[in-house]
Amino acid sequence: MDLTVLLIILQLIYLEGILSIDNAAVLAALVSPLPKDEQVPWPGPLQWLRRPVHRLLGGQRMAALKVGLLGAYVGRGLMLFLASLVIRNPWLIILGALYLVKLGAEHLGTDEPGERDSAFASHRTQGRGFWAVVLTVELADLAFSLDNVVVAVALSKELWVILLGVFLGIVTMRFAAGIFVYLIDREPALKPASYVLVLVIGLELLAESFFSLHTDAGVKFLISASIVVGALLYGHVPLIRRVVQLLRWFRPLLGLVNHLFDLALRPLLILFEVIVGGVRAGFRILEARRE
16 A cells, blocks of 8 residues: 555544544534433324334434434445545535634634533533434534545545545444543543644645645645644643643634634524524424324
8 A cells, every 4th residue: 555545544543533532422412401211202103113213222312312323424425425526626625624724723712612512512402302303413413524524635635545534434433432532531632632633634725725735645644643742742741731831822813713714604504593493393393293
């Protein structure tokens, strides 16, 4: 195997692992307001599904989480078909790069973005019925699948490498997330370091798109490896911690960048909320009729 491809695959494994942990945490927060032991509610004609589905999937909370994980797999499978379209369309690549910059700024520009995201996700589904929560989970799955394919496209324009990246995302969510959770528990600095890496990849992609500044794969890997090694040394080398402290003035700047992204996206988010609100209202009407 070509060394360049091997370096890209190593970066993909690391990034997909870290992103999968955040994805799983948000999914768990989304389903947390649902009751643990109550059976999944079904419309009148489908009442016969209550018992077999309960035996298969468990109570509402576990059922929604399992459906969410299934949706994550389906979403990544869908991205397999969209990957070639993204490669051929430079505007989609630019949008993907901006998305990575937004993702990095959002996580690095605030104190505890992971906890904030989980609390926000839990609040978004508080007091909603089972099917409304499932819809929210599936919409979140689509966003997570976008993370997956954009990171892969940012690292390589080879279709088979991108498909491999999507596949690694699926495998990581299913099997390897526990390993990365263990690593982050041992070395907490790995998590913010991964979003530094996401931010750098997004900036590299923008530089390549607008200024034709192509970064060699070996240099990209060296940057990635330096960030990861720096994160590993952070908890053990006082000098590294002092250097990082000097760079903390970047946090307000990244917070401002994230705020500007939010302002630019607000009209789209309002439209999205209206559409999703209409769909959820339809689910509530169906549930009310069932009762």
